[in-house]
Amino acid sequence: MAVPLVDGEVPTMTDERALRADARRNRARVLEVAAEVFATEGLSVPVHEIARRAGVGTGTVSRHFPTKEDLLVAIMSNRLVRLTAEADEIARREDPGTAFFALFTALVREGASDCGLAELAGTERRLDALGQRAGADLCGRLHELLATAQKAGNVRADVGYADIRALMSACMSRKEDPLGPILSVVIDGLRGGASG
Amino acid sequence: MAVPLVDGEVPTMTDERALRADARRNRARVLEVAAEVFATEGLSVPVHEIARRAGVGTGTVSRHFPTKEDLLVAIMSNRLVRLTAEADEIARREDPGTAFFALFTALVREGASDCGLAELAGTERRLDALGQRAGADLCGRLHELLATAQKAGNVRADVGYADIRALMSACMSRKEDPLGPILSVVIDGLRGGASG
DNA sequence: CTAGAATCGGGATGGGCGTCCCGCTTGTTT
DNA sequence: AAACAAGCGGGACGCCCATCCCGATTCTAG
Numbered sequence: 366m367a368v369p370l371v372d373g374e375v376p377t378m379t380d381e382r383a384l385r386a387d388a389r390r391n392r393a394r395v396l397e398v399a400a401e402v403f404a405t406e407g408l409s410v411p412v413h414e415i416a417r418r419a420g421v422g423t424g425t426v427s428r429h430f431p432t433k434e435d436l437l438v439a440i441m442s443n444r445l446v447r448l449t450a451e452a453d454e455i456a457r458r459e460d461p462g463t464a465f466f467a468l469f470t471a472l473v474r475e476g477a478s479d480c481g482l483a484e485l486a487g488t489e490r491r492l493d494a495l496g497q498r499a500g501a502d503l504c505g506r507l508h509e510l511l512a513t514a515q516k517a518g519n520v521r522a523d524v525g526y527a528d529i530r531a532l533m534s535a536c537m538s539r540k541e542d543p544l545g546p547i548l549s550v551v552i553d554g555l556r557g558g559a560s561g
Numbered sequence: 562m563a564v565p566l567v568d569g570e571v572p573t574m575t576d577e578r579a580l581r582a583d584a585r586r587n588r589a590r591v592l593e594v595a596a597e598v599f600a601t602e603g604l605s606v607p608v609h610e611i612a613r614r615a616g617v618g619t620g621t622v623s624r625h626f627p628t629k630e631d632l633l634v635a636i637m638s639n640r641l642v643r644l645t646a647e648a649d650e651i652a653r654r655e656d657p658g659t660a661f662f663a664l665f666t667a668l669v670r671e672g673a674s675d676c677g678l679a680e681l682a683g684t685e686r687r688l689d690a691l692g693q694r695a696g697a698d699l700c701g702r703l704h705e706l707l708a709t710a711q712k713a714g715n716v717r718a719d720v721g722y723a724d725i726r727a728l729m730s731a732c733m734s735r736k737e738d739p740l741g742p743i744l745s746v747v748i749d750g751l752r753g754g755a756s757g
Numbered sequence: 758c759t760a761g762a763a764t765c766g767g768g769a770t771g772g773g774c775g776t777c778c779c780g781c782t783t784g785t786t787t
Numbered sequence: 788a789a790a791c792a793a794g795c796g797g798g799a800c801g802c803c804c805a806t807c808c809c810g811a812t813t814c815t816a817g
Contacts, residue, residue, distance in 0.1 A: 385784060385793055411774060422796035427776060521746065528735060528743040535731030539724060547724040550717065554750025581763055581814060607804060618766035623806060758817100765812065774802085782795070787788100 392429045395419045400440045403481035408437065441485065445499035448475065452506035462519035465510040466552055469533065472507070476537030477544050483537035489530065521557035529555075588625045591615045596636045599677030604633065637681065641695035644671065648702035658715035661706040662748055665729065668703070672733030673740050679733035685726065717753035725751075 384392065398419040402410050412433050416423045430436035448471070455467045476483040485491055485500075511529060514520040532551050539547050580588065594615040598606050608629050612619045626632035644667070651663045672679040707725055710716040728747050735743050 387784065388794055391795085412776090413774070416797095423776085423798095424778080424796055425794080428794075431776080433775065521742065523739075523742040524746060525738075525742065527737075528746070531731040531734050531743060532728075532746070534734075535727040538727050538730075541723075542721075543719075546717065546719040546721065547727060550720060550724070550728070550750035550753070551746070552750075553753060554746035554748075557746070557749060583814065584764060587765085608806090609804075612767095619768095619806085620766055620808080621764080624764080627806080629805065759815105761814105761816095763812105763814075766810100768808090770807075771805095773804090775800105776802105777800075778798090780796100782793105784791105784793080786791090 388429075391419075391421050391425055395421060395426050395429060395436075396439060399436055403437070403440065404479040407480040408484050412436070437481075437485075441482070442499045444475075444482070445503050448472065449499065449503045449506060452503060452510070456506065456510060461513045462517045463514075465507075465514035465520060466555075468507060468510055469529070469552070470548060473533055473536040473548060474544070476533070477540050480540070483534065483540075486530070486537055487534040520555050524555065584625075587615075587617050587621055591617060591622055591625060591632075592635060595632055599633070599636065600675040603676040604680050608632070633677075633681075637678070638695045640671075640678070641699050644668065645695065645699045645702060648699060648706070652702065652706060657709045658713045659710075661703075661710035661716060662751075664703060664706055665725070665748070666744060669729055669732040669744060670740070672729070673736050676736070679730065679736075682726070682733055683730040716751050720751065 395415065399415045402415055402418065412426055413423055415436075416426045419426070426436070430439060451471060452468050455471070456464050458464075459467050472486070476486050507529065508526050511520065511526060515522050515524075532555075536544070536547050536551055591611065595611045598611055598614065608622055609619055611632075612622045615622070622632070626635060647667060648664050651667070652660050654660075655663050668682070672682050703725065704722050707716065707722060711718050711720075728751070732740070732743050732747055
Protein backbone atom coordinates (compact mmCIF):
# COMPACT_ATOMS: atom_id res chain seq x y z
CA MET A 366 0.00 0.00 0.00
CA ALA A 367 2.85 2.31 0.84
CA VAL A 368 0.82 5.40 1.75
CA PRO A 369 0.81 7.92 -1.11
CA LEU A 370 1.57 10.80 1.22
CA VAL A 371 -0.28 13.27 -0.92
CA ASP A 372 -1.04 16.78 0.05
CA GLY A 373 -0.95 17.78 3.68
CA GLU A 374 -0.74 14.29 5.05
CA VAL A 375 2.18 14.68 7.34
CA PRO A 376 2.99 11.53 9.29
CA THR A 377 4.15 13.33 12.37
CA MET A 378 1.26 12.11 14.48
CA THR A 379 1.63 8.68 15.92
CA ASP A 380 0.19 6.82 12.96
CA GLU A 381 -3.49 7.16 13.58
CA ARG A 382 -4.09 6.84 9.84
CA ALA A 383 -2.79 4.15 7.56
CA LEU A 384 -3.97 1.56 10.03
CA ARG A 385 -6.44 -1.06 9.10
CA ALA A 386 -9.85 -0.51 10.63
CA ASP A 387 -9.64 -3.43 13.03
CA ALA A 388 -6.13 -2.46 14.05
CA ARG A 389 -7.24 1.04 14.89
CA ARG A 390 -10.10 -0.38 16.91
CA ASN A 391 -7.83 -2.73 18.81
CA ARG A 392 -5.32 -0.02 19.47
CA ALA A 393 -8.00 2.22 20.89
CA ARG A 394 -9.42 -0.58 23.00
CA VAL A 395 -6.02 -1.42 24.44
CA LEU A 396 -5.43 2.22 25.29
CA GLU A 397 -8.82 2.47 26.93
CA VAL A 398 -8.44 -0.71 28.97
CA ALA A 399 -4.87 0.07 29.96
CA ALA A 400 -5.81 3.55 31.13
CA GLU A 401 -8.58 2.10 33.25
CA VAL A 402 -6.45 -0.68 34.68
CA PHE A 403 -3.44 1.50 35.43
CA ALA A 404 -5.74 4.01 37.07
CA THR A 405 -7.43 1.51 39.34
CA GLU A 406 -4.66 -0.98 40.04
CA GLY A 407 -1.41 0.79 39.42
CA LEU A 408 1.43 0.39 36.98
CA SER A 409 2.51 -3.06 38.09
CA VAL A 410 -0.33 -4.81 36.33
CA PRO A 411 1.20 -7.17 33.75
CA VAL A 412 0.86 -6.32 30.07
CA HIS A 413 -0.45 -9.85 29.76
CA GLU A 414 -3.41 -8.96 31.93
CA ILE A 415 -4.18 -5.81 29.99
CA ALA A 416 -4.25 -7.81 26.78
CA ARG A 417 -6.53 -10.37 28.35
CA ARG A 418 -9.01 -7.78 29.57
CA ALA A 419 -8.94 -6.00 26.24
CA GLY A 420 -9.75 -9.27 24.54
CA VAL A 421 -6.63 -9.28 22.37
CA GLY A 422 -3.39 -11.23 22.29
CA THR A 423 -0.21 -9.95 23.88
CA GLY A 424 1.28 -9.64 20.44
CA THR A 425 -1.33 -7.09 19.49
CA VAL A 426 -0.43 -4.95 22.46
CA SER A 427 3.28 -5.15 21.90
CA ARG A 428 2.99 -4.36 18.19
CA HIS A 429 1.15 -1.13 18.86
CA PHE A 430 3.26 -0.39 21.92
CA PRO A 431 6.55 -2.24 21.68
CA THR A 432 7.28 -1.54 25.31
CA LYS A 433 5.20 -1.21 28.42
CA GLU A 434 6.79 2.18 28.79
CA ASP A 435 5.49 3.14 25.34
CA LEU A 436 1.99 2.20 26.40
CA LEU A 437 2.37 4.30 29.49
CA VAL A 438 3.59 7.27 27.48
CA ALA A 439 0.66 6.95 25.08
CA ILE A 440 -1.75 7.06 28.00
CA MET A 441 -0.12 9.74 30.07
CA SER A 442 1.24 12.21 27.58
CA ASN A 443 -2.15 13.60 26.64
CA ARG A 444 -3.03 14.04 30.24
CA LEU A 445 0.28 15.68 31.05
CA VAL A 446 -0.10 18.11 28.18
CA ARG A 447 -3.57 18.97 29.37
CA LEU A 448 -2.35 19.47 32.92
CA THR A 449 0.46 21.68 31.70
CA ALA A 450 -2.03 23.82 29.85
CA GLU A 451 -4.13 23.95 32.99
CA ALA A 452 -1.04 25.02 34.91
CA ASP A 453 -0.49 27.87 32.48
CA GLU A 454 -4.06 29.00 32.75
CA ILE A 455 -3.87 28.90 36.52
CA ALA A 456 -0.69 30.93 36.43
CA ARG A 457 -2.44 33.50 34.28
CA ARG A 458 -5.71 33.64 36.15
CA GLU A 459 -4.72 33.40 39.78
CA ASP A 460 -2.56 35.84 41.63
CA PRO A 461 1.04 34.78 42.27
CA GLY A 462 0.43 33.94 45.88
CA THR A 463 -2.35 31.44 45.29
CA ALA A 464 -1.51 30.05 41.85
CA PHE A 465 0.89 27.54 43.34
CA PHE A 466 -1.72 26.18 45.72
CA ALA A 467 -4.28 25.97 42.96
CA LEU A 468 -1.95 23.90 40.81
CA PHE A 469 -0.90 21.78 43.75
CA THR A 470 -4.51 21.03 44.55
CA ALA A 471 -5.37 20.26 40.94
CA LEU A 472 -2.47 17.86 40.63
CA VAL A 473 -3.31 16.12 43.87
CA ARG A 474 -6.90 15.63 42.82
CA GLU A 475 -5.80 14.25 39.50
CA GLY A 476 -3.41 11.83 41.15
CA ALA A 477 -5.80 10.80 43.87
CA SER A 478 -8.20 9.52 41.26
CA ASP A 479 -5.52 7.67 39.32
CA CYS A 480 -3.26 5.10 40.95
CA GLY A 481 -0.90 5.06 38.01
CA LEU A 482 -0.44 8.78 37.88
CA ALA A 483 0.19 8.83 41.60
CA GLU A 484 2.90 6.21 41.22
CA LEU A 485 4.45 8.22 38.46
CA ALA A 486 4.41 11.35 40.56
CA GLY A 487 6.06 9.52 43.41
CA THR A 488 8.94 8.00 41.50
CA GLU A 489 10.54 11.26 40.48
CA ARG A 490 12.74 10.23 37.62
CA ARG A 491 10.10 8.24 35.76
CA LEU A 492 7.77 11.14 35.27
CA ASP A 493 10.63 13.33 34.15
CA ALA A 494 11.94 10.75 31.72
CA LEU A 495 8.52 9.83 30.47
CA GLY A 496 7.17 12.10 27.80
CA GLN A 497 10.49 13.89 27.62
CA ARG A 498 8.54 17.05 27.05
CA ALA A 499 5.24 16.67 28.82
CA GLY A 500 6.47 15.50 32.20
CA ALA A 501 9.33 17.95 32.42
CA ASP A 502 7.12 20.82 31.36
CA LEU A 503 4.57 20.17 34.05
CA CYS A 504 7.26 19.80 36.69
CA GLY A 505 8.80 23.02 35.48
CA ARG A 506 5.52 24.88 35.89
CA LEU A 507 5.13 23.62 39.42
CA HIS A 508 8.69 24.59 40.19
CA GLU A 509 8.21 28.09 38.84
CA LEU A 510 4.95 28.68 40.66
CA LEU A 511 6.60 27.51 43.85
CA ALA A 512 9.41 30.02 43.44
CA THR A 513 6.93 32.77 42.66
CA ALA A 514 4.77 32.00 45.64
CA GLN A 515 7.80 31.89 47.88
CA LYS A 516 8.95 35.29 46.64
CA ALA A 517 5.49 36.60 47.34
CA GLY A 518 5.77 35.26 50.87
CA ASN A 519 2.86 32.87 50.54
CA VAL A 520 4.90 29.71 50.88
CA ARG A 521 7.55 29.14 53.51
CA ALA A 522 10.91 29.98 52.03
CA ASP A 523 12.72 26.98 53.45
CA VAL A 524 10.83 24.24 51.65
CA GLY A 525 12.37 22.82 48.51
CA TYR A 526 10.90 21.38 45.36
CA ALA A 527 11.65 17.86 46.56
CA ASP A 528 9.64 18.54 49.70
CA ILE A 529 6.71 19.58 47.52
CA ARG A 530 6.98 16.42 45.48
CA ALA A 531 6.99 14.27 48.60
CA LEU A 532 3.98 16.03 50.09
CA MET A 533 2.11 15.91 46.82
CA SER A 534 2.72 12.21 46.58
CA ALA A 535 1.48 11.71 50.12
CA CYS A 536 -1.75 13.55 49.37
CA MET A 537 -2.25 11.55 46.20
CA SER A 538 -1.94 8.31 48.11
CA ARG A 539 -5.06 9.09 50.12
CA LYS A 540 -7.40 7.93 47.42
CA GLU A 541 -10.30 6.88 49.53
CA ASP A 542 -12.65 8.95 51.56
CA PRO A 543 -11.94 12.52 52.37
CA LEU A 544 -9.07 14.07 50.54
CA GLY A 545 -9.86 17.32 52.24
CA PRO A 546 -8.13 17.02 55.61
CA ILE A 547 -4.70 16.01 54.40
CA LEU A 548 -4.72 18.57 51.61
CA SER A 549 -5.71 21.24 54.04
CA VAL A 550 -3.03 20.16 56.51
CA VAL A 551 -0.33 20.30 53.88
CA ILE A 552 -1.45 23.60 52.40
CA ASP A 553 -1.73 25.23 55.78
CA GLY A 554 1.68 23.89 56.68
CA LEU A 555 3.21 25.20 53.49
CA ARG A 556 1.77 28.65 54.13
CA GLY A 557 3.46 28.62 57.49
CA GLY A 558 2.95 31.70 59.57
CA ALA A 559 2.77 33.78 56.39
CA SER A 560 0.18 36.43 55.89
CA GLY A 561 -3.27 35.13 55.02
CA MET B 562 23.93 -33.62 69.78
CA ALA B 563 20.28 -33.28 70.72
CA VAL B 564 20.64 -30.45 73.23
CA PRO B 565 20.21 -31.76 76.80
CA LEU B 566 17.96 -28.86 77.76
CA VAL B 567 19.15 -28.90 81.34
CA ASP B 568 18.24 -26.35 83.91
CA GLY B 569 17.06 -22.96 82.90
CA GLU B 570 17.91 -23.29 79.26
CA VAL B 571 14.63 -22.31 77.75
CA PRO B 572 14.63 -22.40 73.95
CA THR B 573 12.27 -19.50 73.56
CA MET B 574 14.83 -17.24 71.96
CA THR B 575 15.42 -17.73 68.30
CA ASP B 576 18.04 -20.40 68.60
CA GLU B 577 21.08 -18.33 69.40
CA ARG B 578 22.62 -21.29 71.20
CA ALA B 579 22.99 -24.81 69.94
CA LEU B 580 24.46 -23.44 66.74
CA ARG B 581 27.91 -24.35 65.61
CA ALA B 582 30.38 -21.55 66.07
CA ASP B 583 30.76 -20.83 62.35
CA ALA B 584 27.03 -20.97 61.83
CA ARG B 585 26.47 -18.39 64.53
CA ARG B 586 29.11 -16.19 62.99
CA ASN B 587 27.58 -16.46 59.55
CA ARG B 588 24.11 -15.79 60.83
CA ALA B 589 25.28 -12.66 62.57
CA ARG B 590 27.19 -11.50 59.53
CA VAL B 591 24.18 -11.99 57.27
CA LEU B 592 22.00 -10.03 59.66
CA GLU B 593 24.53 -7.25 59.82
CA VAL B 594 25.01 -7.00 56.08
CA ALA B 595 21.30 -7.30 55.34
CA ALA B 596 20.48 -4.54 57.79
CA GLU B 597 23.03 -2.29 56.17
CA VAL B 598 21.94 -3.09 52.62
CA PHE B 599 18.23 -2.77 53.31
CA ALA B 600 18.87 0.51 55.05
CA THR B 601 20.86 2.03 52.22
CA GLU B 602 19.25 0.48 49.15
CA GLY B 603 15.78 -0.59 50.16
CA LEU B 604 13.99 -3.89 50.42
CA SER B 605 14.14 -4.79 46.75
CA VAL B 606 17.77 -5.84 46.91
CA PRO B 607 17.95 -9.55 45.96
CA VAL B 608 18.76 -12.08 48.66
CA HIS B 609 21.43 -13.25 46.27
CA GLU B 610 23.18 -9.92 46.56
CA ILE B 611 23.04 -9.94 50.33
CA ALA B 612 24.62 -13.38 50.38
CA ARG B 613 27.34 -12.23 48.02
CA ARG B 614 28.22 -9.20 50.10
CA ALA B 615 28.20 -11.23 53.27
CA GLY B 616 30.60 -13.67 51.66
CA VAL B 617 28.32 -16.68 52.04
CA GLY B 618 26.25 -18.81 49.70
CA THR B 619 22.56 -18.23 49.14
CA GLY B 620 21.88 -21.53 50.84
CA THR B 621 23.38 -20.24 54.04
CA VAL B 622 21.07 -17.28 54.04
CA SER B 623 17.96 -19.26 53.28
CA ARG B 624 18.75 -21.88 55.92
CA HIS B 625 18.96 -19.30 58.67
CA PHE B 626 16.10 -17.31 57.20
CA PRO B 627 13.93 -19.55 55.03
CA THR B 628 12.21 -16.56 53.52
CA LYS B 629 13.21 -13.04 52.68
CA GLU B 630 10.37 -11.97 54.90
CA ASP B 631 11.91 -13.92 57.78
CA LEU B 632 15.16 -12.06 57.29
CA LEU B 633 13.28 -8.81 57.33
CA VAL B 634 11.47 -9.73 60.53
CA ALA B 635 14.74 -10.68 62.20
CA ILE B 636 16.18 -7.29 61.36
CA MET B 637 13.18 -5.14 62.07
CA SER B 638 11.54 -6.72 65.09
CA ASN B 639 14.24 -5.59 67.51
CA ARG B 640 14.01 -2.11 66.20
CA LEU B 641 10.23 -2.08 66.35
CA VAL B 642 10.26 -3.31 69.93
CA ARG B 643 12.73 -0.59 70.82
CA LEU B 644 10.63 2.05 69.10
CA THR B 645 7.53 0.83 70.88
CA ALA B 646 9.32 1.18 74.21
CA GLU B 647 10.40 4.65 73.16
CA ALA B 648 6.80 5.43 72.31
CA ASP B 649 5.74 4.38 75.79
CA GLU B 650 8.39 6.49 77.40
CA ILE B 651 7.39 9.48 75.31
CA ALA B 652 3.77 8.96 76.29
CA ARG B 653 4.80 8.95 79.93
CA ARG B 654 7.21 11.84 79.83
CA GLU B 655 5.59 14.33 77.51
CA ASP B 656 2.28 15.99 78.06
CA PRO B 657 -0.63 14.63 76.01
CA GLY B 658 -0.60 17.50 73.57
CA THR B 659 3.00 17.11 72.47
CA ALA B 660 3.61 13.37 72.93
CA PHE B 661 2.13 12.62 69.54
CA PHE B 662 4.44 15.06 67.79
CA ALA B 663 7.44 13.73 69.66
CA LEU B 664 6.70 10.19 68.53
CA PHE B 665 5.91 11.31 65.01
CA THR B 666 9.25 13.10 64.81
CA ALA B 667 11.14 10.16 66.27
CA LEU B 668 9.60 7.78 63.77
CA VAL B 669 10.29 10.06 60.85
CA ARG B 670 13.93 10.44 61.84
CA GLU B 671 14.26 6.71 62.18
CA GLY B 672 12.72 6.11 58.79
CA ALA B 673 14.63 8.88 57.07
CA SER B 674 17.88 7.17 57.95
CA ASP B 675 16.69 3.76 56.83
CA CYS B 676 15.34 3.16 53.33
CA GLY B 677 13.94 -0.22 54.26
CA LEU B 678 12.06 1.01 57.29
CA ALA B 679 10.63 3.85 55.23
CA GLU B 680 9.37 1.38 52.64
CA LEU B 681 7.81 -0.69 55.37
CA ALA B 682 6.12 2.33 56.85
CA GLY B 683 4.75 3.28 53.47
CA THR B 684 3.24 -0.06 52.53
CA GLU B 685 0.74 -0.22 55.35
CA ARG B 686 -0.12 -3.86 55.49
CA ARG B 687 3.46 -5.14 55.47
CA LEU B 688 4.45 -3.43 58.65
CA ASP B 689 1.31 -4.57 60.36
CA ALA B 690 1.72 -8.16 59.24
CA LEU B 691 5.41 -8.20 59.93
CA GLY B 692 6.31 -8.94 63.50
CA GLN B 693 2.67 -9.64 64.23
CA ARG B 694 3.28 -8.07 67.59
CA ALA B 695 5.97 -5.47 67.14
CA GLY B 696 4.54 -3.66 64.14
CA ALA B 697 0.98 -3.62 65.36
CA ASP B 698 2.05 -2.45 68.81
CA LEU B 699 3.94 0.51 67.47
CA CYS B 700 1.11 1.46 65.16
CA GLY B 701 -1.26 1.18 68.08
CA ARG B 702 0.81 3.58 70.16
CA LEU B 703 0.83 6.11 67.36
CA HIS B 704 -2.89 5.71 66.93
CA GLU B 705 -3.54 6.24 70.63
CA LEU B 706 -1.31 9.25 70.92
CA LEU B 707 -3.03 10.77 67.91
CA ALA B 708 -6.42 10.33 69.54
CA THR B 709 -5.15 11.79 72.77
CA ALA B 710 -3.60 14.79 71.09
CA GLN B 711 -6.78 15.38 69.13
CA LYS B 712 -8.87 15.30 72.30
CA ALA B 713 -6.47 17.79 73.82
CA GLY B 714 -7.03 20.01 70.81
CA ASN B 715 -3.40 19.93 69.69
CA VAL B 716 -4.03 18.11 66.46
CA ARG B 717 -6.76 18.98 63.99
CA ALA B 718 -9.73 16.77 64.68
CA ASP B 719 -10.47 16.00 61.06
CA VAL B 720 -7.28 14.14 60.17
CA GLY B 721 -7.37 10.37 60.30
CA TYR B 722 -4.77 7.78 61.09
CA ALA B 723 -4.31 7.02 57.40
CA ASP B 724 -3.51 10.68 56.79
CA ILE B 725 -0.84 10.48 59.45
CA ARG B 726 0.66 7.41 57.86
CA ALA B 727 0.80 9.10 54.48
CA LEU B 728 2.41 12.24 55.86
CA MET B 729 4.88 10.23 57.90
CA SER B 730 5.87 8.28 54.84
CA ALA B 731 6.35 11.49 52.86
CA CYS B 732 8.66 12.92 55.52
CA MET B 733 10.64 9.69 55.64
CA SER B 734 11.19 9.81 51.92
CA ARG B 735 13.17 13.02 52.23
CA LYS B 736 16.35 11.27 53.24
CA GLU B 737 18.86 13.73 51.93
CA ASP B 738 19.60 17.18 53.04
CA PRO B 739 17.39 19.02 55.44
CA LEU B 740 14.65 16.99 57.02
CA GLY B 741 13.70 20.05 58.99
CA PRO B 742 11.50 22.00 56.60
CA ILE B 743 9.14 19.22 55.60
CA LEU B 744 8.77 17.97 59.16
CA SER B 745 8.02 21.46 60.30
CA VAL B 746 5.50 21.98 57.53
CA VAL B 747 3.66 18.81 58.38
CA ILE B 748 3.68 19.38 62.12
CA ASP B 749 2.49 22.95 61.76
CA GLY B 750 -0.20 21.78 59.40
CA LEU B 751 -1.34 19.08 61.78
CA ARG B 752 -1.59 21.60 64.61
CA GLY B 753 -3.84 23.64 62.44
CA GLY B 754 -5.18 26.82 63.99
CA ALA B 755 -5.15 25.07 67.36
CA SER B 756 -3.85 26.77 70.45
CA GLY B 757 -0.08 26.87 70.73
C1' DC C 758 43.24 -37.78 65.26
C1' DT C 759 39.02 -39.44 63.58
C1' DA C 760 34.19 -40.14 62.82
C1' DG C 761 30.03 -38.20 62.24
C1' DA C 762 26.97 -34.68 62.23
C1' DA C 763 26.16 -29.80 61.34
C1' DT C 764 26.83 -26.49 57.95
C1' DC C 765 28.17 -24.68 53.57
C1' DG C 766 28.01 -23.38 48.57
C1' DG C 767 25.95 -22.55 44.57
C1' DG C 768 23.47 -24.95 40.97
C1' DA C 769 18.74 -26.45 40.01
C1' DT C 770 13.94 -25.42 40.07
C1' DG C 771 9.76 -22.86 39.50
C1' DG C 772 7.13 -18.79 38.78
C1' DG C 773 6.40 -14.17 36.95
C1' DC C 774 7.00 -10.93 33.55
C1' DG C 775 8.26 -8.30 29.15
C1' DT C 776 9.30 -8.89 24.46
C1' DC C 777 9.68 -11.29 20.02
C1' DC C 778 8.26 -14.27 16.40
C1' DC C 779 5.62 -16.94 13.05
C1' DG C 780 1.79 -19.49 11.10
C1' DC C 781 -2.95 -18.23 10.54
C1' DT C 782 -6.85 -14.99 9.92
C1' DT C 783 -9.04 -10.93 8.23
C1' DG C 784 -9.62 -6.56 5.94
C1' DT C 785 -9.01 -4.16 1.67
C1' DT C 786 -8.40 -3.35 -2.99
C1' DT C 787 -9.29 -4.29 -7.66
C1' DA D 788 -14.53 -12.99 -5.72
C1' DA D 789 -9.71 -13.46 -5.34
C1' DA D 790 -5.23 -12.22 -3.98
C1' DC D 791 -2.26 -10.13 -1.00
C1' DA D 792 -0.61 -7.52 2.58
C1' DA D 793 -1.73 -6.06 7.26
C1' DG D 794 -2.76 -7.62 11.46
C1' DC D 795 -3.73 -11.22 14.97
C1' DG D 796 -2.97 -14.72 18.70
C1' DG D 797 -0.47 -16.76 21.94
C1' DG D 798 3.45 -19.69 22.50
C1' DA D 799 8.61 -19.22 22.89
C1' DC D 800 12.40 -17.00 24.78
C1' DG D 801 15.21 -14.65 28.11
C1' DC D 802 15.76 -12.43 32.41
C1' DC D 803 15.30 -11.90 37.34
C1' DC D 804 14.34 -13.59 41.60
C1' DA D 805 13.19 -16.59 45.82
C1' DT D 806 13.54 -21.05 47.45
C1' DC D 807 15.14 -25.87 47.69
C1' DC D 808 18.45 -29.44 47.53
C1' DC D 809 22.60 -32.29 47.82
C1' DG D 810 27.48 -33.38 47.42
C1' DA D 811 31.49 -31.25 49.57
C1' DT D 812 33.44 -29.17 53.55
C1' DT D 813 34.26 -27.92 58.27
C1' DC D 814 33.54 -28.09 63.12
C1' DT D 815 33.62 -30.68 67.41
C1' DA D 816 33.07 -34.43 70.62
C1' DG D 817 35.52 -38.27 72.26
